[in-house]
Amino acid sequence: MRQRLAELRGPAAPVPLDARALAALAANPGCHRRALLDGAGVDKGALARALGAPAAFGQSQFAFVRGHSFEARVKADGGAELIRLLHERLADGTPVPGPDDVDVPDLSAAGPEGRTARTALALREATAAGRWALLDHPLLALTVGGTPAYLEPDAVVVHPDGGWTVVEIKSFAMIDGAADSAKVGAAARQAAVYVLALEGVAEHAAEHAAVRHRALLVCPRNFSNVPAAALVDVRKQLSTTRRQLARLTQVADLAAALPEGTTFDLCLADDGRTATRPEKELAAAVDAVAAAYAPECLAACELAFHCRARAREADAVQALGRAVRSELGSLTTVESVLAAARGEAGDPGDPTVAALRRAQALRAEALAGAACR
Numbered sequence: 001m002r003q004r005l006a007e008l009r010g011p012a013a014p015v016p017l018d019a020r021a022l023a024a025l026a027a028n029p030g031c032h033r034r035a036l037l038d039g040a041g042v043d044k045g046a047l048a049r050a051l052g053a054p055a056a057f058g059q060s061q062f063a064f065v066r067g068h069s070f071e072a073r074v075k076a077d078g079g080a081e082l083i084r085l086l087h088e089r090l091a092d093g094t095p096v097p098g099p100d101d102v103d104v105p106d107l108s109a110a111g112p113e114g115r116t117a118r119t120a121l122a123l124r125e126a127t128a129a130g131r132w133a134l135l136d137h138p139l140l141a142l143t144v145g146g147t148p149a150y151l152e153p154d155a156v157v158v159h160p161d162g163g164w165t166v167v168e169i170k171s172f173a174m175i176d177g178a179a180d181s182a183k184v185g186a187a188a189r190q191a192a193v194y195v196l197a198l199e200g201v202a203e204h205a206a207e208h209a210a211v212r213h214r215a216l217l218v219c220p221r222n223f224s225n226v227p228a229a230a231l232v233d234v235r236k237q238l239s240t241t242r243r244q245l246a247r248l249t250q251v252a253d254l255a256a257a258l259p260e261g262t263t264f265d266l267c268l269a270d271d272g273r274t275a276t277r278p279e280k281e282l283a284a285a286v287d288a289v290a291a292a293y294a295p296e297c298l299a300a301c302e303l304a305f306h307c308r309a310r311a312r313e314a315d316a317v318q319a320l321g322r323a324v325r326s327e328l329g330s331l332t333t334v335e336s337v338l339a340a341a342r343g344e345a346g347d348p349g350d351p352t353v354a355a356l357r358r359a360q361a362l363r364a365e366a367l368a369g370a371a372c373r
């Protein structure tokens with residue numbers, strides 16, 4: 001399988017999967033296109049640019065600097081403030097830990113393998129010590145499709161009872177204890193990926209080591225620089241991520257189903273020199289793999305503009321959003337929906353068709369009323 005995926009990608013180095021990519025995969029489990037391209041390590045950003053549909057991704061410099069200064073503030077005083085926030089959320093009646101009660105192990109080591117081994121050792125030692133410990137930017141490994149993906153959570157806290165909590169520090173605001181649900185959902189999916197990777201480490205740690213399934217989300221309170229925290233249950237995201245990552249092993253089937261000669265290699269060997277592969281050829285390769293476009297892709301996938309254009313060309317109702325799509329049952333194109341509403345097509349016994357006709361009649365009635373006034 002590795003060989004076939006490497007052929008699809010071409011000679012470029014594979015783009016490693018990170019927690020954000022794995023979380024995005026879990027968010028759109030029906031998309032074979034993303035699963036195959038990520039499984040093959042294709043640079044989707046470069047591919048989108050070659051297709052003439054680049055996505056504007058990433059943070060502004062201002063947001064980046066602000067995010068860093070907020071994270072530094074949250075982790076100040078040897079992690080005492082962060083542990084205090086977690087302790088406050090747990091509300092378990094145990095004494096509030098002070099700065100001297102928190103260990104912050106040194107996690108530096110050479111290379112990703114060295115850093116993951118150092119993290120695993122620090123987790124085991126902190127668990128055995130039975131004290132609070134803050135692991136700042138540990139490195140975890142998760143095997144995905146046969147290759148290790150290296151993941152770096154903002155922090156992991158070890159509790160005196162051997163519990164491990166993933167900490168996600170985000171720069172979006174928490175207003176009156178609530179934050180944007182889409183952003184919280186994305187953070188929860190990312191935390192679930194870290195929980196999954198941590199579970200692999202916990203298997204080889206002390207018996208009482210247990211990865212907690214509630215992650216601590218820390219955000220600025222009401223646009224200030226003061227941290228507010230909430231525990232987010234990630235069990236649902238965890239099972240979705242597990243399922244989706246298991247499906248990545250089926251990437252081999254997706255690759256095998258592609259027409260002979262399909263490649264996502266952006267370069268074309270040309271008499272010893274290299275030239276860019278024609279856009280049409282790349283588009284045909286991308287379109288040979290089924291996609292499941294939804295407007296949410298715009299915030300999560302580099303190929304979103306290409307897939308949206310294709311969905312619009314196909315007049316697909318997916319472009320209107322998952323909620324609308326699920327309401328429309330067997331009507332898969334905007335034209336078929338309009339025809340059903342006008343009474344020109346569709347089974348009148350179908351509840352979706354009946355609802356559309358009722359809505360069309362109400363609209364006509366409202367417009368007639370407005371014209372008479």
Ligand code: SF4
Nearest residue numbers: 031293297301304307
């Ligand atoms: S943008 Fe396209 S490839 Fe990416 S997840 Fe959405 S449908 Fe799949």
